[in-house]
Amino acid sequence: MNSTRRNFLRAAAGVSALSVLPSRSTAAQSAEVTDEALEKAAARPVLDLKGLNHPVIIESMDLLRKGREYFLRVRSKDGAEGISLDNGRANVLHPILNRLVIPYFIGKDARDLEEHLFGVYRHQDNYKFQGLALWSPVAMVEFAILDLLGRVTGKTIGELLGGVIRKRVPVYIASGRRDTTPEQEVEYLQRLIQENGAKAVKYRVGGRMNRNQDSLPGRTEKLIPLTRKVLGDKIAIHADSNSSYDPPQAIKIGRMLEDINAVYFEEPCPFDNLEATKKVTDALAIPVALGEQEYSHWRFQWTIRNRAADIVQPDLFYYGGLIRSIRVARMAELRDMPTTAHISGGFGFVYMLHFASCVPKIGPWQEYKSGLKQYADWFNPALRIIDGAITVPEGAGVGITDPKEILKGTEVVKG
Numbered sequence: 001m002n003s004t005r006r007n008f009l010r011a012a013a014g015v016s017a018l019s020v021l022p023s024r025s026t027a028a029q030s031a032e033v034t035d036e037a038l039e040k041a042a043a044r045p046v047l048d049l050k051g052l053n054h055p056v057i058i059e060s061m062d063l064l065r066k067g068r069e070y071f072l073r074v075r076s077k078d079g080a081e082g083i084s085l086d087n088g089r090a091n092v093l094h095p096i097l098n099r100l101v102i103p104y105f106i107g108k109d110a111r112d113l114e115e116h117l118f119g120v121y122r123h124q125d126n127y128k129f130q131g132l133a134l135w136s137p138v139a140m141v142e143f144a145i146l147d148l149l150g151r152v153t154g155k156t157i158g159e160l161l162g163g164v165i166r167k168r169v170p171v172y173i174a175s176g177r178r179d180t181t182p183e184q185e186v187e188y189l190q191r192l193i194q195e196n197g198a199k200a201v202k203y204r205v206g207g208r209m210n211r212n213q214d215s216l217p218g219r220t221e222k223l224i225p226l227t228r229k230v231l232g233d234k235i236a237i238h239a240d241s242n243s244s245y246d247p248p249q250a251i252k253i254g255r256m257l258e259d260i261n262a263v264y265f266e267e268p269c270p271f272d273n274l275e276a277t278k279k280v281t282d283a284l285a286i287p288v289a290l291g292e293q294e295y296s297h298w299r300f301q302w303t304i305r306n307r308a309a310d311i312v313q314p315d316l317f318y319y320g321g322l323i324r325s326i327r328v329a330r331m332a333e334l335r336d337m338p339t340t341a342h343i344s345g346g347f348g349f350v351y352m353l354h355f356a357s358c359v360p361k362i363g364p365w366q367e368y369k370s371g372l373k374q375y376a377d378w379f380n381p382a383l384r385i386i387d388g389a390i391t392v393p394e395g396a397g398v399g400i401t402d403p404k405e406i407l408k409g410t411e412v413v414k415g
């Protein structure tokens with residue numbers, strides 16, 4: 001990393017984030033990271049099941065539905081239970097979950113979860129479905145098994161995955177809109193900041209996979225300076241183009257984001273065009289973030305080793321769960337790169353909280369879209385956002401106080 005970019009990172013992130021940012025000496029060392037070192041970091045065990053000396057055999061898994069919400073319930077032979085929620089994709093992906101993923105896990109020992117993530121991928125021809133379609137259902141299973149193991153051992157998910165190192169997670173609020181004029185968008189961002197007490201936001205630039213065409217003519221060029229002018233210098237600004245640009249246009253927009261001291265520029269180019277993204281990363285001082293659509297361990301490894309981006313963003317569902325995402329974070333840490341989890345699903349922020357509770361090198365702010373109003377009271381103490389940071393669940397497993405109550409009125413989804 002050149003000193004311009006390092007200085008930029010420090011200026012953009014503010015004093016509180018200095019500990020997660022690279023120093024000159026580690027940045028120099030990180031240039032020498034080899035594939036062997038990355039593979040070794042990724043291969044280290046993630047799950048800590050010390051003291052769990054008896055098998056936890058999975059007896060059943062059921063996909064359940066209540067209204068538009070989907071749940072997965074896993075039961076062990078000795079009567080323990082765990083549950084998970086989906087990310088809004090189970091209405092389409094339930095056949096993959098029910099026919100290709102769940103059957104692999106029945107009769108297996110839940111303690112071997114890490115190895116099962118490879119086993120289910122290899123099972124029959126599942127790897128041919130690799131992508132969001134396979135890994136989202138696997139993530140749902142992983143979350144439910146982690147909940148079960150947490151309830152059996154009395155540990156939170158963060159404790160199971162290496163140990164809790166933070167109990168509050170600073171977040172940016174993601175706007176998610178492109179239908180707004182620049183003036184409307186800034187007003188909307190102000191409302192989000194006010195409602196949530198957030199210190200950081202993310203908004204969308206460009207036209208979303210639209211080959212340089214903006215969502216409204218001239219929106220992005222006006223929006224970027226306007227946000228800084230209206231929001232002031234204390235709000236941390238993130239921008240996401242959702243694969244909108246070719247490298248020349250991305251570099252132009254990236255320079256505008258540098259001018260307002262934004263934190264990062266997400267998915268500047270079509271997400272699977274790693275060469276194009278690397279060109280932009282090489283040209284800009286502002287960090288480039290990438291990875292929400294990525295499903296390949298090897299491509300994350302390539303992205304990290306070649307520094308095609310500066311920040312990696314596995315989606316905890318699309319990428320197949322917490323354990324796989326932690327392996328990415330470990331590789332990124334070797335290259336002095338922070339990981340900022342991407343969120344899908346209304347409940348997804350809860351899995352983000354557990355991820356951020358135990359991963360050492362996360363970005364200064366993790367993603368949050370919504371969900372506190374709906375889910376905060378499922379936990380004891382209730383989840384809260386305090387001073388721009390959300391509290392991490394404290395109960396065993398995922399931390400839901402009364403799963404049986406939550407599952408009341410659900411019906412089994414077959415097929």
Ligand SMILES: [Mg+2]
Nearest residue numbers: 240266267292
């Ligand atoms: Mg994005």
